[in-house]
Amino acid sequence: MSDQSATAPKTPKRGFLATLEIDTRLLGMIGAFVLIAVIFNVLTEGRFLTPRNIFNLTIQTASVAIMATGMVFVIVTRHIDLSVGAILAACSAIMAMTQVRWLPGMGLEIGHWAIPWIAILAGIVVGGAIGAFNGWLIGYLSIPAFIVTLGGFLIWRNVGWYTTSGQTIGPLDKTFMTFGGINGTLGGQLSWALGIVCIIAAVALIFNARRVKVAHDFPVKPLWAEVTMAGVAAAAIAGFIAILTNYSVPERVVARDPSRYGCEVAEGCTPVYGLPISVLLLLAIAVAMTIIARRTRFGRYIFATGGNPDAAELSGINTRMLTVKIFALIGVLCAISAVVASSRLANHSNDLGTLDELRVIAAAVIGGTALSGGIGTIYGAILGALIMQSLQSGMAMVGVDAPLQNIVVGAVLVFAVLIDIIYRKRLGAK
């Protein structure tokens, strides 16, 4: 069984980027994002790249991005989920009713510490159950995912509507609303503490991976490449935290409740928002989902099944159960997104998450998830969500008409997939 690479030189000349082993696709997406940001920054005369707008961008992205990480797994296994927006609405309805009506009705006073947590738990259980049910229909009864979730698209939003009798439910619990973005941020000190922990963790991960490789006698990158990567990671984290901690709380907001921001009086006190809890949640989910994708059997089976379903089955993988788990997982993520989305608006309304299914799918696809299965990354989906949100809010800031905004977003989606196809052809992959 001969091998062409046998004749290749042992240490071929490699470019700078190849030595760093950076995914060129990731680089391309970051490039696209930077380009969009710079263009809008010029068009808005510097308003796009202010700490305030970047802060808003991150909290607007969180809800869609959380669901998009789950959509990656769904699309990688060659399925689709058109019902995420509807599941989000159903979970939000259940959580709103739990905290505003049902628990107080059962004797728990409004404002009781347990209310938000019981509500969130109820939402997650419902989301997981709906997802698992979808997965069961798809995996065990072999109904195509497209049909099951198209039905779900109609069913679940209206289950939510029925639950709330179509009313807007609010105001939501105070603690619950800290997940919504501006109402719950870490402030300056905590944000920096977390940033430093992340930097240490990132550097430790990079060098630990190197140590393990050396222990196994595998080829490693040159040391300068590792140091460069660690430096880039540290700078990126520090920069992100620096931007978010540069957004100060306006004095009139502090004046409403100075003690909340650690001030005695509003005057002369300039607290900062720092990292929003919703974004922290997104980052935690991104890390967890990446670990699932790369380091667990569950993740390995997801990608194997996406690459070749028959081979996965012949390898003894229970692909039906796998489908149930994947859809249950995206159901849980929809519930978490529902917490973020409803608490951002301070109440539950029935149209919450309308069209989110399309945004979520678009984010995953722009992020490089292939509908043919087997390929996709979590960070790609999050970047995809960020790119979409940047386009949308940038155009809104510039004052582009609403219909034109949607036309542009639609065109960008199609164009992004075209670029992806061309890129893959160049690489010679499928």
Place this chain on the structure above:
Amino acid sequence: MTTPLVEMKNVSIAFGGVQAVDNCSIELHAGEVVGLLGHNGAGKSTLIKMLSGAYKMDSGEIHINGEKATIHSPRDARDYNIETIYQTLALADNLDAASNLFLGRELTTALGFVDDDRMEAETRKIMARLNPNFRKLKEPVSALSGGQRQSVAIARAVYFNAKILIMDEPTAALGVHETAMVAELIHELKKQGLGIFLISHDTREMMELCDRVAVMKNGQMVGTERVEDVTEDDILSMIILGKNPREAA
């Protein structure tokens, strides 16, 4: 005679109205290579897929080492140390060689995470034995040549100490040199005491590699013969006419 390693007794399976395998019986002993011959659609692959757990038989029995075995899934077959190299190779093209080799049987760390480094190290070891030129360990197997892909599929079967090996057209996609390597491997595994079922269309190759050949036609077993007792022409007439010339004589 010793107890056969594998004994399939009166096995049948139908798909829709088609009787794909009809009341077939076959034996395999340790250290023996049994070839399965027949036209496309004769039922060779189907028969063997019931042993590998890909299909569930309608009726009949499978005995492993003389004891009745229940094989309902590929996982069951693996528990009996039955490994299969499928005609399609059954590789996940988007994953690298190590992930494919250990698919469904990943090595894990103490915390339960997949241990890619250890799997890669093991893959390097077995590949050094099977295909010393194999170097593309980091790339998805879709980037490999036919021979390299084949060696990944073979490595998967050999690594887990198979006692019974099923090879479905292992040389169909290979060049001359690679075919010779597979033949050599079959001899080596046979010496180690494995029982091997080999499916192929190449009658001459089968005469060289196998101890016995079984011929199927239209889902039925035409006959099983020791290769030294028959000529290539006898085999061909069994394949084409569906009759055993020695019985007729």
